Amino acid sequence: MKVLIIEDNEELASSIQRFLTREGYICELSSTCQEAREKLVLYDYDCIVLDIMLPDGNGLQLLKFIRESRIQSSILISSARNALDDKIEGLEGGADDYITKPFHLAEMHARLRAIYRRKKLNGDQLISFNEISLDTDKMETQVNGSVLELTRKEYDLLLYFMVNKNRVLSRQSIANHLWGDYTDSLDNFDFVYQHLKNLRKKIAAAGGTDYIDTVYGLGYKFNTAKK
Amino acid sequence: MKLINKFTLWYISITLFVMLIGGTIAYYRVKKEIDEGEIERLKVLNGKTAEQIRLGVATELQTNGRPIEIVRIDSNVVSNTCEVVENSFYNPNINHKECRLTVNSYYTIDGQSYRISSYNYVTKTSQILRGLISSFLLILLLLAVLIAISARLVSNRILQPFHSALQKIHQFSLKDRKPMNLPPVRTREFNELNGFVNKMTDKMLEDYTALKEFSENASHELQTPLAIMRTKLDLLTETELSDDQAQMIGSIQEGIDKLSRINQSLILLNKLENHEFETSVHIPFCRATREAAATFSELMDMHALEFESHVEGKVHLPVHPALADILLNNLLSNAIRHNIPGGKVVLSLSRQGLTIKNTGEPPEVPTEQLFQRFKKGNQSSGSIGVGLAIVKQICDLNSYRISYVYKDSWHIMDIRFP
Numbered sequence: 001m002k003v004l005i006i007e008d009n010e011e012l013a014s015s016i017q018r019f020l021t022r023e024g025y026i027c028e029l030s031s032t033c034q035e036a037r038e039k040l041v042l043y044d045y046d047c048i049v050l051d052i053m054l055p056d057g058n059g060l061q062l063l064k065f066i067r068e069s070r071i072q073s074s075i076l077i078s079s080a081r082n083a084l085d086d087k088i089e090g091l092e093g094g095a096d097d098y099i100t101k102p103f104h105l106a107e108m109h110a111r112l113r114a115i116y117r118r119k120k121l122n123g124d125q126l127i128s129f130n131e132i133s134l135d136t137d138k139m140e141t142q143v144n145g146s147v148l149e150l151t152r153k154e155y156d157l158l159l160y161f162m163v164n165k166n167r168v169l170s171r172q173s174i175a176n177h178l179w180g181d182y183t184d185s186l187d188n189f190d191f192v193y194q195h196l197k198n199l200r201k202k203i204a205a206a207g208g209t210d211y212i213d214t215v216y217g218l219g220y221k222f223n224t225a226k227k
Numbered sequence: 228m229k230l231i232n233k234f235t236l237w238y239i240s241i242t243l244f245v246m247l248i249g250g251t252i253a254y255y256r257v258k259k260e261i262d263e264g265e266i267e268r269l270k271v272l273n274g275k276t277a278e279q280i281r282l283g284v285a286t287e288l289q290t291n292g293r294p295i296e297i298v299r300i301d302s303n304v305v306s307n308t309c310e311v312v313e314n315s316f317y318n319p320n321i322n323h324k325e326c327r328l329t330v331n332s333y334y335t336i337d338g339q340s341y342r343i344s345s346y347n348y349v350t351k352t353s354q355i356l357r358g359l360i361s362s363f364l365l366i367l368l369l370l371a372v373l374i375a376i377s378a379r380l381v382s383n384r385i386l387q388p389f390h391s392a393l394q395k396i397h398q399f400s401l402k403d404r405k406p407m408n409l410p411p412v413r414t415r416e417f418n419e420l421n422g423f424v425n426k427m428t429d430k431m432l433e434d435y436t437a438l439k440e441f442s443e444n445a446s447h448e449l450q451t452p453l454a455i456m457r458t459k460l461d462l463l464t465e466t467e468l469s470d471d472q473a474q475m476i477g478s479i480q481e482g483i484d485k486l487s488r489i490n491q492s493l494i495l496l497n498k499l500e501n502h503e504f505e506t507s508v509h510i511p512f513c514r515a516t517r518e519a520a521a522t523f524s525e526l527m528d529m530h531a532l533e534f535e536s537h538v539e540g541k542v543h544l545p546v547h548p549a550l551a552d553i554l555l556n557n558l559l560s561n562a563i564r565h566n567i568p569g570g571k572v573v574l575s576l577s578r579q580g581l582t583i584k585n586t587g588e589p590p591e592v593p594t595e596q597l598f599q600r601f602k603k604g605n606q607s608s609g610s611i612g613v614g615l616a617i618v619k620q621i622c623d624l625n626s627y628r629i630s631y632v633y634k635d636s637w638h639i640m641d642i643r644f645p
Binding site for chain 1: 456
């Protein structure tokens with residue numbers, strides 16, 4: 001997957017780039033509208049991460065340019081302003097999703113994958129690892145070929161892990177992924193633990209391997225090296 | 228009291244005052260004129276009579292049937308002097324009090340002193356007074372009625388620029404970012420008012436824009452470094468770490484998490500205060516409530532709390548959907564957070580209001596104080612302490628009445644819709 005990251009903050013851009021490069025994506029950076037325009041005209045990208053506030057213009061204008069030039073990339077807007085009108089304007093302007101800073105890299109990655117999947121019509125809806133497979137279209141989980149009954153939250157959780165394999169997912173990141181911004185610190189970690197416990201139980205009952213490790217002090221990790 | 232009524236009252240009371248004084252003056256003047264005229268006439272009559280005595284005309288002829296009394300007096304008098312006597316008495320014939328004016332004139336004719344008296348009945352003081360009062364009352368009534376009617380007719384015309392300015396002020400919303408632009412008018416006072424309002428609203432718009440820009444910038448400036456910290460920590464967690472280091476990173480992550488939530492909440496509060504969520508679209512509040520109830524019932528289960536919800540259908544309210552969600556989320560998360568093991572949460576929604584009550588320990592601070600920012604009942608809880616402040620702000624914005632009471636070991640949060 002080829003990704004263009006349009007972000008004026010170098011540190012943040014390099015974090016994103018590093019994370020995505022490890023996933024095997026090709027990442028390019030642009031820190032200004034001008035630079036981004038040039039790159040967009042010259043090359044094709046599967047996904048674009050677009051910051052709204054750029055030194056030489058507004059990301060929404062760039063969005064308009066992208067749509068008017070009929071560039072088919074999926075667009076994820078990243079913004080520090082969680083102004084609702086920006087969000088609506090962005091999504092109406094043709095962006096595929098919207099993420100508010102400060103985001104977790106895993107969360108951004110999950111969203112990027114999701115919009116990429118949605119765009120691709122040739123049926124890449126299947127995410128699988130060994131005996132576990134998720135059909136994101138039907139929202140169905142199979143372990144060893146048999147359907148696993150998961151709640152919505154458990155499904156979301158498993159998908160989040162499967163997209164971010166071998167990544168340490170902090171409890172905050174998981175809670176944020178499952179409940180969004182406005183959970184004003186419910187004792188989320190208990191809930192994360194509960195959901196995870198149920199998920200592991202169900203996978204184990206279906207004869208699957210428990211790939212999810214607890215990382216001391218930090219969170220959890222989908223460990224592909226586990227047998 | 229309406230301005231016009233005030234004016235009318237003032238005019239009427241001034242008129243009343245003037246009329247009282249005018250009436251008194253008129254009374255004395257009229258009485259004086261009447262008396263003087265009569266006295267003059269009687270004096271002339273007395274003089275003529277004296278003339279005739281001098282000429283030696285018979286007394287009967289002299290009086291000519293008129294009530295004239297001629298008395299010879301012995302003592303010397305100063306000739307050509309006269310005195311006026313006014314006396315009221317009761318006349319039994321006409322069953323009435325009468326006022327008689329007598330003029331006594333003194334003459335010396337051929338060495339003999341005479342007193343010639345003539346009298347006449349004049350209008351009584353009380354009669355004058357009565358006539359004056361009744362006519363003045365009539366005038367006053369006429370004036371009052373005319374003032375009241377004409378003031379109403381005229382005021383609509385004169386106050387028209389004021390009313391139109393008032394309406395414009397009423398419709399003014401900072402959010403529209405449109406200056407007021409009240410037109411200049413001919414009345415000086417209203418012109419001043421319009422100019423002042425124009426200037427004030429322009430300043431307000433300027434300040435508002437500056438404030439909005441500031442809060443947006445503050446958000447941006449804070450969110451970006453937070454994003455850097457968070458992403459770098461995400462990357463750091465993927466390196467080889469000792470348990471100690473991992474735990475430290477975990478704590479930093481928690482701190483950033485909290486910081487980011489505080490920041491977002493403050494931005495939200497700012498926006499609420501700036502009335503950025505104004506809406507006139509009615510949304511199905513019942514549906515939002517049901518959705519929130521469904522989401523939270525799962526969390527309640529995990530906390531082993533009993534959850535009861537009664538949601539009436541067709542509750543539509545003009546509230547921003549995001550605010551409805553935040554309101555419900557904050558209240559329900561509070562109901563879970565401040566609960567006791569094996570406790571209970573009851574949610575009920577009707578067209579009149581929303582009530583969320585939960586079991587829990589008694590609050591440590593007075594419940595009204597919990598609506599303030601960063602005021603926490605329990606300092607150690609994971610809450611950042613602005614949840615209720617946001618709820619309060621949302622209620623104020625939509626003119627809902629909110630109350631929070633603790634009764635019989637229930638925390639009762641009650642919101643009444645307008």
